[in-house]
Amino acid sequence: MNSLGLPNLGFGVGLRATHFPYLMSHDDPLVDWFEIISENFLHNHGYARHVLATLAEKRPVVMHGVSLNLGSYDPLNRDYLAALKDLANWLQPAWISDHLCWTGIHGVNSHDLLPLPLNEETLQHVSNRIDQVQEALGRPLILENPSSYLTFSSSTIPEAEFLAALAGRTGCGLLLDVNNVYVSATNHGFDAQAYIQQLPADRIVQVHLAGHTDCGDCLVDTHDQPVPTPVWELYLLAQRRCGGAATLLEWDAAIPAYEELVAELNKARGVLAGAMPTAAVRQAEDALSTPIAFQVAVGR
């Protein structure tokens, strides 16, 4: 159990519109819990919200956001925060998460998870913003490590240390994406296992699993693949360290049929029981990071 008192929900998947037909025609959702992309539902009063209401009756749901723009030097978007709180009041999620990143500035929203310099100045800035978000939401924020492709000359604090400091200063929880750790570690040449060892284990509330693509000179976080073996190894390390955190499989492009997705998720149960899957990383000349087109699908 983490020090935030949040439960280990077991094994879950990201809810995607392409799986609505399966989920609405089968009584058993085959997984322990669901993670939604909050933005898909904030202003959606159509079928997607109906599906969500149906599933929330059966299983716990977590709200995972991509638009908090936490690291930005634009003011926090109060309309967005209010909409997030409204959805949380209606849905009663187990927790709410977003990323250590920024998404836009000066009114532009890139719809990407952009990196920020990691130094004492940005640590103070992000801490203050997390304080404001937690006050607005009336609950702790769960913060995810992003995957990144560049680092800044002005960065002075390693990412794991930065996250640990944020958790210490603000009381926020951590969503440890072991695929992102692997991608960033490979791209920037740091030790992925040491990164996980440096995080405060009692703050890890959730673990993300996903696949990526090897473009030769860098790894790209494509969320369109089975989880490769080195990411499973980090998953095992993370679960051993934190003594069991909620597991979530993300799959956002070339999304397989629901049963296939669940079969991939269930490998995580196997890993904890000692069965390490053998899966290579896909190689490609080029690849799109952080696919989001699935978010536009409305399900009917």
Added chain:
Amino acid sequence: MKRDDPARIQAWLKTVLVSRGDLAGKLTTAASAHGLALAEVVAGGYGASAERRLDVYAAGYVLRLVACLQEQYPALTAFMGEAMFAVFAKAYVVTHPPDSWRLEHLGRRFPEFLRETRPRQADAAGETFYALPAEIARFEWAKSQALTAPGFEGAAVGVVPGLGPLGYLGEACSVELPDCLRLETLRYDVPTFLAAFGADPKTPLPAARQTHLAVSRVDYRLTVLEVADWAHAFLVACRGGGSVQEAVAASSQATGQKASAIQAYLMLWLPTAIQFGLLRLR
């Protein structure tokens, strides 16, 4: 502002993402706007070059948004072909960088952009070829709005109990439209053309025909109904929230048809309008 100010670095990266041109051009624009060069912002010395690292973000930004536009405009993508669609979608993204966290708002101005940027053609066939994409886009945008705005689900929908056909037109009766109703007047019969095009991509282009569409939702399913001039004017008037009689009068004035004729049409049409989720009576 100092060179490593994080707000300045963010503004620099934003400029790189949204500027026109290849990466070198983007960097030139960002350098002149913010006085920062790639080498002083991005750390080097390990693995891929700073240019390559930045390009994962710069190229990904456009491709990611183009993929979203394809998802929002699937029929238009099929009509134009993926490659041609991507040309216009990229130009749109560069012209109108997203200004909202609401991803569904990304394509809001795409129909207008297509209309404004279409080549002007002299002959009728060319005119249709270049005008049709904007009209298809307007239809698809209306559909996506109708699918997600609040509808009548969860509330009792249908005729008011105890009212006969004449009761529809009583003074006390008012019409309520769902938020998800979209009224579009297109220059072509787009739904009919798209249905034919879906079955056979060699379907000839349609002749121009003004088409009033009411796009809505019933039990979470999309509905599309072509409506006559008088019904379109009636629904537009109902948006104001007046009584049935007031909307009939407005429709009469807009179309030049007698109010008594519109009342007669209305009696025949209301059950269909209710069935398609265009309105309910209170």
